[in-house]
Amino acid sequence: MIKIAPSILAADFAAMGQEVASLQAAGADLVHVDVMDGRFVPNISLGQGMVQAIRRNTALPLDVHLMIEEPERYIGEFAAAGADVISVHAEATRHLHRALGLVREAGAKAGVVLNPATSPEVLRYILDKVDLVLVMTVNPGFGGQAFIPQMLEKIAYVRRMIDESGYAIDLEVDGGIDARTARQVAAAGANVLVAGSAVFGAQDRAQAIEELKSHARV
Ligand SMILES: O=C(CO)[C@@H](O)[C@H](O)COP(=O)(O)O
Numbered sequence: 159m160i161k162i163a164p165s166i167l168a169a170d171f172a173a174m175g176q177e178v179a180s181l182q183a184a185g186a187d188l189v190h191v192d193v194m195d196g197r198f199v200p201n202i203s204l205g206q207g208m209v210q211a212i213r214r215n216t217a218l219p220l221d222v223h224l225m226i227e228e229p230e231r232y233i234g235e236f237a238a239a240g241a242d243v244i245s246v247h248a249e250a251t252r253h254l255h256r257a258l259g260l261v262r263e264a265g266a267k268a269g270v271v272l273n274p275a276t277s278p279e280v281l282r283y284i285l286d287k288v289d290l291v292l293v294m295t296v297n298p299g300f301g302g303q304a305f306i307p308q309m310l311e312k313i314a315y316v317r318r319m320i321d322e323s324g325y326a327i328d329l330e331v332d333g334g335i336d337a338r339t340a341r342q343v344a345a346a347g348a349n350v351l352v353a354g355s356a357v358f359g360a361q362d363r364a365q366a367i368e369e370l371k372s373h374a375r376v
């Protein structure tokens with residue numbers, strides 16, 4: 159089953175309540191929330207207050223993508239704000255294993271994110287600690303970037319690692335996902351697709367989500 163997680167980075171921030179509320183009826187499975195600190199990535203987006211406000215406007219699970227240095231400092235606050243999944247970048251913490259444990263202790267599902275240049279080998283000893291692996295298909299920091307095709311090989315490699323581990327772990331991809339790349343990433347083994355521009359840039363969001371799902375059915 160393919161799940162679509164629209165990224166609210168591409169939404170109208172001045173109308174976030176309505177933007178988020180419209181997603182469930184449009185067929186979204188999760189709401190992807192990009193948190194950027196201006197240090198780990200060269201952009202600042204939103205924080206715990208916005209996550210709380212989004213929580214009040216949807217029953218969909220909140221998939222919080224932390225693009226912040228030393229994410230362990232804020233895991234408790236994002237969990238309290240209503241995050242269902244909290245994903246931390248492997249590159250942003252010295253103690254990835256501990257950070258993932260903190261996410262689960264805080265009551266959220268734990269995700270680990272890999273930048274395009276990061277080897278999937280970093281997952282080798284932590285697969286028992288994660289509910290989700292997120293393979294970045296662009297360099298994090300901005301919406302609307304072009305998909306990096308070399309990531310298809312990494313997605314397929316991570317899919318094999320997950321299947322061999324025997325754990326129930328989602329494989330998410332993020333960045334440059336449209337109908338064409340949706341088909342490619344799903345064929346490589348991804349089952350959760352983040353889409354910002356492809357959903358919020360469409361005239362009809364329900365149609366855009368259905369189109370992504372139908373292209374990903376392989
Ligand atoms: O985490 C990020 C960017 O850092 C993403 O979630 C983007 O917001 C996805 O946007 P599109 O590439 O789909 O427009």
Ligand SMILES: [Fe+2]
Pocket residue numbers: 165190191192223332352
């Ligand atoms: Fe993201």
